[in-house]
Amino acid sequence: MTDLNISPIHPRQAASEREPGVRPEPTWDLIELLFFAYRDFVGDPDDVLTKLNFGRAHHRVLHFVNRNPGMKVADLLDILKITKQSLGRVLKQLIDQGYIVQKEGANDRRQRLLYATGKGEALAMRLANLQTERITRALAELGPGTHENARQFLIAMINVENRNQAMKLTARPDPKRKTTP
Amino acid sequence: MTDLNISPIHPRQAASEREPGVRPEPTWDLIELLFFAYRDFVGDPDDVLTKLNFGRAHHRVLHFVNRNPGMKVADLLDILKITKQSLGRVLKQLIDQGYIVQKEGANDRRQRLLYATGKGEALAMRLANLQTERITRALAELGPGTHENARQFLIAMINVENRNQAMKLTARPDPKRKTTP
DNA sequence: TATTTAGGTCAGTCATATTGACATATTCTG
DNA sequence: CAGAATATGTCAATATGACTGACCTAAATA
Numbered sequence: 001m002t003d004l005n006i007s008p009i010h011p012r013q014a015a016s017e018r019e020p021g022v023r024p025e026p027t028w029d030l031i032e033l034l035f036f037a038y039r040d041f042v043g044d045p046d047d048v049l050t051k052l053n054f055g056r057a058h059h060r061v062l063h064f065v066n067r068n069p070g071m072k073v074a075d076l077l078d079i080l081k082i083t084k085q086s087l088g089r090v091l092k093q094l095i096d097q098g099y100i101v102q103k104e105g106a107n108d109r110r111q112r113l114l115y116a117t118g119k120g121e122a123l124a125m126r127l128a129n130l131q132t133e134r135i136t137r138a139l140a141e142l143g144p145g146t147h148e149n150a151r152q153f154l155i156a157m158i159n160v161e162n163r164n165q166a167m168k169l170t171a172r173p174d175p176k177r178k179t180t181p
Numbered sequence: 182m183t184d185l186n187i188s189p190i191h192p193r194q195a196a197s198e199r200e201p202g203v204r205p206e207p208t209w210d211l212i213e214l215l216f217f218a219y220r221d222f223v224g225d226p227d228d229v230l231t232k233l234n235f236g237r238a239h240h241r242v243l244h245f246v247n248r249n250p251g252m253k254v255a256d257l258l259d260i261l262k263i264t265k266q267s268l269g270r271v272l273k274q275l276i277d278q279g280y281i282v283q284k285e286g287a288n289d290r291r292q293r294l295l296y297a298t299g300k301g302e303a304l305a306m307r308l309a310n311l312q313t314e315r316i317t318r319a320l321a322e323l324g325p326g327t328h329e330n331a332r333q334f335l336i337a338m339i340n341v342e343n344r345n346q347a348m349k350l351t352a353r354p355d356p357k358r359k360t361t362p
Numbered sequence: 363t364a365t366t367t368a369g370g371t372c373a374g375t376c377a378t379a380t381t382g383a384c385a386t387a388t389t390c391t392g
Numbered sequence: 393c394a395g396a397a398t399a400t401g402t403c404a405a406t407a408t409g410a411c412t413g414a415c416c417t418a419a420a421t422a
Contacts, residue, residue: 026309027316028248029351030328033335035241036347038219039262040340055377060216067209073400081220086379088401110388110399128207135208138337142330147211149323149330154214156319159221166217170210236408254369267410269370291368291419 044130052123057090059127065100066116066124068169072105073112079165099123225311233304238271240308246281247297247305249350253286254293260346280304 045059064079065071073091077084091114094100099120105111116124139146158166226240245260246252254272258265272295275281280301286292297305320327339347 023306023310024313024317026306026313027328028309029332030316030335031244031309031312032248032351033332033339033347034219034222036343037335037338038215040343041215041338043340057378063212067213074398082378083380084400085381085402090378092401105399108389108399110386112400125204125207128209128212129204131212132205132207134338135211136205138334141337142333146330146334147208149327150334151210151214152323153319153327153331153334154211154218156322157218157222157315158214159224162217162221166214170213238409255367263409264411265369266371266412271409273370286368289368289420293369 041131041134044134045127048127048130054093055090057086058094061087061090062094062099062116062120062124063127064169065114066121069115070103070113073114076114079169094120222312222315225315226308229308229311235274236271238267239275242268242271243275243280243297243301243305244308245350246295247302250296251284251294254295257295260350275301 042056046056049055049059060080061076064076068075073084073087076091077087080087091100095102098117101115101117102112103115105113139150155163155167223237227237230236230240241261242257245257249256254265254268257272258268261268272281276283279298282296282298283293284296286294320331336344336348
């Protein structure tokens, strides 16, 4: 019932053989594995979020706010690459329900700096722990150096123009670690 | 304008240090890199699909039908893990616009076996080539063995109960390659 | 014959995203 | 200081992709 029985019928020549020497064979395995892996990767948090009447969008917002305390709304939009109208509803719900607070910028009073509350941090950590469990299990199944290999592969998959941002964000181990006592 | 300037404020102790010895630090880097990498990975096809008034759902359906000619509707639902109502509209549009055809099953005439048309295969290959370009570029930036490392990491990230299916689907290089002349 | 299976469809709902227009407060600049 | 630019919020309309639940037909099967 779970297993499939798909038999390829009507075999034809691959496109690269019909149009001689134009294209290499697509990397079907990685294309499909990325789909399956990402789906399961976000599936764990989804289950928790559903019970709270939240969705993936709430997760992303809470995650980056928790990781970057005091970030501006504009920064969040630039990371998520969505419009402020899309962010609006989701952010409002997180604020109304006490997961995130806004504070007026000290220098620029137009800014609404975003912070996760204790409640928000707790949820963010709960979701991050779920995803970490999956990653840790995956890395443990494989040899040493896998974390670094995966990291480099994922970075290389990012658009060149987005890499600096991604590296800056992910290079910091944890803003909540004792940097300033 | 593109770059962010986020300074972490209010550093606190990490959760693993407050609740002594409970949790390891979350793997922030891979969690976030998976988000960025997957977003850019699906972004290339999205741009093409938008011009055709299609979305990601159409891509997934067309992709798996093209890769598995003659598959049953039930197989597709099991791969995509969506309901038949969700599949319905998307599949109907692909059929109406001549990207996919259905043929009655030879043995079981209840079945509607799915095949990509020439037009469908052309679009599927165009999208796969975009994603392959990104993957090939990424792998070329890194050392040898990266393809295999990435493959194993992604497989290990998949739910155990979904792995067999994923491995079976992705193990086959290309159903259109000359297996039976 | 009765039940199960494969597939389709109607109706309603929800979450996430979009564009476009506009409003408010604040900062910056000539 | 006046006017422009910036940061943010909001209203309205729309599209996409997913869901549940109910119901239907045709064909296979027990």
